[in-house]
Amino acid sequence: MIDFLPDKPIYQQIMEKIFGDLLKGNVKPGDRLPSVREYALEFGVNANTMQRVYKELELLHLTETKRGQGTFVTEDMQRLEELREEMKQTLVTTFLNQMESFGFTEEEIIVQLSSRKRGELN
Amino acid sequence: MIDFLPDKPIYQQIMEKIFGDLLKGNVKPGDRLPSVREYALEFGVNANTMQRVYKELELLHLTETKRGQGTFVTEDMQRLEELREEMKQTLVTTFLNQMESFGFTEEEIIVQLSSRKRGELN
Amino acid sequence: MIDFLPDKPIYQQIMEKIFGDLLKGNVKPGDRLPSVREYALEFGVNANTMQRVYKELELLHLTETKRGQGTFVTEDMQRLEELREEMKQTLVTTFLNQMESFGFTEEEIIVQLSSRKRGELN
Amino acid sequence: MIDFLPDKPIYQQIMEKIFGDLLKGNVKPGDRLPSVREYALEFGVNANTMQRVYKELELLHLTETKRGQGTFVTEDMQRLEELREEMKQTLVTTFLNQMESFGFTEEEIIVQLSSRKRGELN
DNA sequence: GTGGTCTAGACCACG
DNA sequence: GTGGTCTAGACCACC
Known part of the structure; x- marks a missing residue:
């Protein structure tokens, strides 16, 4: 486990x-x-x-x-929500920065994201 | 720099x-x-x-x-392309796994991604 | 409370x-x-x-x-008075030692003490 | 040492x-x-x-x-100064709160402080 | 039983 | 050589 x-x-x-x-x-x-x-x-x-x-x-x-x-x-629910939001932003920002630093286009990102989601969720 | x-x-x-x-x-x-x-x-x-x-x-x-x-x-352009593809998949997969492990919904992810992109790209 | x-x-x-x-x-x-x-x-x-x-x-x-x-x-009032005096000395000595160990000058201590007292007591 | x-x-x-x-x-x-x-x-x-x-x-x-x-x-000198000030305030405040919680009068505090200082510094 | 501190010693990643 | 991680095991203070 x-x-x-x-x-x-x-x-x-x-x-x-x-x-x-x-x-x-x-x-x-x-x-x-x-x-x-x-x-x-x-x-x-x-x-x-x-x-x-x-x-x-x-x-x-x-x-x-x-x-x-x-x-x-x-x-302290507020603190929890704060951290949750913070974490969400950090993860997304880091992800986009990385993708950008490797020169992936916005379109590529979208395509890859959706294909992964299909693979995972359907 | x-x-x-x-x-x-x-x-x-x-x-x-x-x-x-x-x-x-x-x-x-x-x-x-x-x-x-x-x-x-x-x-x-x-x-x-x-x-x-x-x-x-x-x-x-x-x-x-x-x-x-x-x-x-x-x-060896092919090698380059291979690595590029591999990197793209790795980054996206890692990102989605992380988001999932923290319990962010698909919708939240989409919202956050698009809001970040607007902030960045426009 | x-x-x-x-x-x-x-x-x-x-x-x-x-x-x-x-x-x-x-x-x-x-x-x-x-x-x-x-x-x-x-x-x-x-x-x-x-x-x-x-x-x-x-x-x-x-x-x-x-x-x-x-x-x-x-x-035993005397015992009480003893402890009171002892406590007073201990607190003051500890306080001054700490202030000294962090390099605060005598003047700084005085200034800070009086400003705090004004804030508290008036 | x-x-x-x-x-x-x-x-x-x-x-x-x-x-x-x-x-x-x-x-x-x-x-x-x-x-x-x-x-x-x-x-x-x-x-x-x-x-x-x-x-x-x-x-x-x-x-x-x-x-x-x-x-x-x-x-970061500013950070240093901040912490120094913070520490000074914390020590003084804690000291005064303690003295107060034990019922020592302002006059007693002053007397004790100055007697200690004489002992130490002269 | 709980968390907290400390030691001793091994091993790793980094520059 | 530097800091960082991990383990194993002892001991303490508190409830």
Whole structure:
């Protein structure tokens, strides 16, 4: 179920997965997340690696940690929406910049996008 | 003119830039590329870094080294086209996978893409 | 009314609050303090946490526990005065050491202190 | 020369020391800081601990790390000044809040401050 | 049981 | 040689 890319820090990949779960609503605001040790087992990583994941999530104000009780998803919906929007813009902007830097035309981009979507979604 | 992202290998960023120049036609097949030292100066990087760039470009068969004469862009147009297509697919696939993993809907993606394009291109 | 700092033990924060009440005279020597359970409810913390608060207060000879009757503020005024003086010195010394370790000049300290006081007190 | 307080993370204490050096001007903007390994030796801590120190300093935009070259003090003097001012305010505010929460009068604070200063500076 | 800190040591990517 | 990642395992503070 979990296979990490070799060229990207594991803790980042886990962060992104949890972040994705948050944005997709799989995890609700206020929910208690699994403990560091539980997640470490589930993902097959060291507890310290998970520790770091939670620390970074907290820096983004996505989670709050309550001493001795666990880690909780922020209830600040606005912050969540902000990050979601920010992420969307960043991904799209980065994508378009890359395409442009490699000289792909707008038409090519559209064609490729739609062909991929057909392949995926139909 | 050159500002490297801190989170990506410099040699890769330079590779991408040269690759982009190739794809965009700024550099023509058969053209002689600047020497390692020239480029190292231009980009303000270590000569070893440029060495690696050229090595990797050669592994992709994008360039050929002629002893004592310098490094030249491949004249194998087909190879160039192959890589161009491959790159296009990779970028688009990666982009869509990311968007999906963060739970963005197809509609959102379209809206964001078109709004960005308007901002950029008009 | 109660919001605990995340980076400091809750039991210490509660201790400081009660200590402050003592020093400010909100609570008089000989007064009976609320029971562990009452305080636990009021502060919204675990009863064990309050237990610890009382234990530490007793170690400081600030309170005395009478079996079956509850916890009472010490009537030893001298002890109270001692602790008050001690606390004052500790706080001031710590403050000055910190300011010094960050290289703030005596003048800066004075200016900042007086500007803050004006803002607060007038 | 270095003795760490037992009740505060070592990495924080080191951070504060370096931060203090920055604010005091012992280290100039643009200066290269000792490497992780050098500092680890000097402070007698693990290299990972120093790694963390540098990471946190970077989050504060106090340092910049150049791949394979080392860690450098930011040249953004404004950022430095900002943090200095912020730190000054935070320390003073925290100090006054604490004194107030323990019921010390303004006069007591002034007396204690000046007596400490005499002890220290004359 | 929870999260947080620290150490020791290995390995990698980069310049 | 530089910083960065990861693991393994110990120990602590808090609830």
